[in-house]
Amino acid sequence: MSAESHVVEHNAEHSFRQHHFIDAEQQFTTSKLGMWLFLATEILMFGGLFVGYGLMQSVYPEAWIAGHHHLDRIMGAINTVFLLCSSFTMVMAVHYASTSQKSKTVVNLLLTLGFAAGFLVIKYFEYSHKFHDGLLPGRYFAYHGGGPSQQAMFFGFYFAMTGLHGVHVLVGMGLIAWILLRTMKGEFSSAYYTPVDLVGLYWHLVDLIWIYLFPLLYLVN
Amino acid sequence: MSGHAHTPSARIYVVTLGALLFLTGITVGAAYINFGSSSINLIIAVLIATVKASLVAMIFMHLRHDPPVNAIIFISSLLFLGLFILFPMIDIGSRDKVVPYGLRMQNPPPAAAGQAPAPGAPAASGEHGAAPAASH
Numbered sequence: 001m002s003a004e005s006h007v008v009e010h011n012a013e014h015s016f017r018q019h020h021f022i023d024a025e026q027q028f029t030t031s032k033l034g035m036w037l038f039l040a041t042e043i044l045m046f047g048g049l050f051v052g053y054g055l056m057q058s059v060y061p062e063a064w065i066a067g068h069h070h071l072d073r074i075m076g077a078i079n080t081v082f083l084l085c086s087s088f089t090m091v092m093a094v095h096y097a098s099t100s101q102k103s104k105t106v107v108n109l110l111l112t113l114g115f116a117a118g119f120l121v122i123k124y125f126e127y128s129h130k131f132h133d134g135l136l137p138g139r140y141f142a143y144h145g146g147g148p149s150q151q152a153m154f155f156g157f158y159f160a161m162t163g164l165h166g167v168h169v170l171v172g173m174g175l176i177a178w179i180l181l182r183t184m185k186g187e188f189s190s191a192y193y194t195p196v197d198l199v200g201l202y203w204h205l206v207d208l209i210w211i212y213l214f215p216l217l218y219l220v221n
Numbered sequence: 222m223s224g225h226a227h228t229p230s231a232r233i234y235v236v237t238l239g240a241l242l243f244l245t246g247i248t249v250g251a252a253y254i255n256f257g258s259s260s261i262n263l264i265i266a267v268l269i270a271t272v273k274a275s276l277v278a279m280i281f282m283h284l285r286h287d288p289p290v291n292a293i294i295f296i297s298s299l300l301f302l303g304l305f306i307l308f309p310m311i312d313i314g315s316r317d318k319v320v321p322y323g324l325r326m327q328n329p330p331p332a333a334a335g336q337a338p339a340p341g342a343p344a345a346s347g348e349h350g351a352a353p354a355a356s357h
Contacts, residue, residue, distance in 0.1 A: 033290060033294075036294045039298075043302060047302040048305075050306065055309055087238075087241075200282075204278075204281045207277060208274050215248055215252070219249065219251075219252035219262075
């Protein structure tokens with residue numbers, strides 16, 4: 001890289017590069033490293049629920065099978081497709097942000113928000129159906145259609161896991177709306193799009209967790 | 222410039238989405254086939270999910286092109302999660318059937334009461350702290 005282009009780049013960096021980083025590249029990779037550390041803690045937080053799920057499934061397989069019959073596979077599959085598509089539009093938004101294509105970034109962020117909203121709408125219908133039938137966790141379980149009493153525990157895991165995941169979807173939507181506004185203000189370009197990239201990583205993790213939740217909860221067999 | 226040279230073309234994302242949707246179809250289809258036992262079905266579903274998760278991590282999350290330290294953090298968290306799952310599984314697989322505390326009152330075997338509380342605890346062992354109980 002020639003000296004004058006380095007000077008130009010240095011001036012362009014001036015607006016976003018913090019003084020304790022050598023250059024924009026180092027600042028970018030450091031931000032990503034921090035995000036990955038955060039994602040590791042997220043995996044371990046959900047991990048506790050997965051461990052409890054695995055233990056109780058091995059103790060009460062019949063309650064798990066009875067419980068999952070109350071879940072709607074079609075709705076679960078549609079939600080899986082929604083989240084996979086939202087991950088795709090998110091990575092396209094990152095791609096366009098990294099190549100300074102503002103309007104395409106905005107479109108893809110809007111599509112991501114749309115898929116996320118669709119996910120929550122379906123989740124709402126599923127939840128209200130469960131509430132109506134009394135398929136509630138623990139001592140609130142009031143279903144009178146028979147089956148093993150430990151279904152109450154299955155629904156404890158169902159609501160804890162999908163609920164925590166749903167909160168992550170809501171937080172992710174807030175973050176996407178935030179970078180959408182910043183994109184529209186023209187704050188990102190190929191020189192600096194770190195927030196878009198990091199929100200993208202968060203959103204893909206939300207997708208990743210659902211990839212496991214869907215077969216474990218809806219497709220127990 | 223921030224990983225600009227490494228930014229892959231958009232086509233790979235389209236291909237990845239197609240693969241993910243295809244694998245989702247496989248997962249749903251496999252759930253309707255009985256492979257012998259529900260645990261075999263579960264293992265198959267989790268294996269397919271792991272393939273999908275790897276695609277998301279490698280391509281959508283750019284781990285292919287990142288410095289290896291990010292992948293090391295990610296895989297380490299999965300290894301520790303594996304340990305977290307493994308040891309309780311060994312524990313629960315090597316003992317008699319465990320009745321969770323709150324649910325004990327629904328199936329009241331008097332014999333179970335002898336195992337639970339320490340000597341000196343009152344007989345009403347099912348009452349205190351049974352907040353998550355499924356009692357009626």
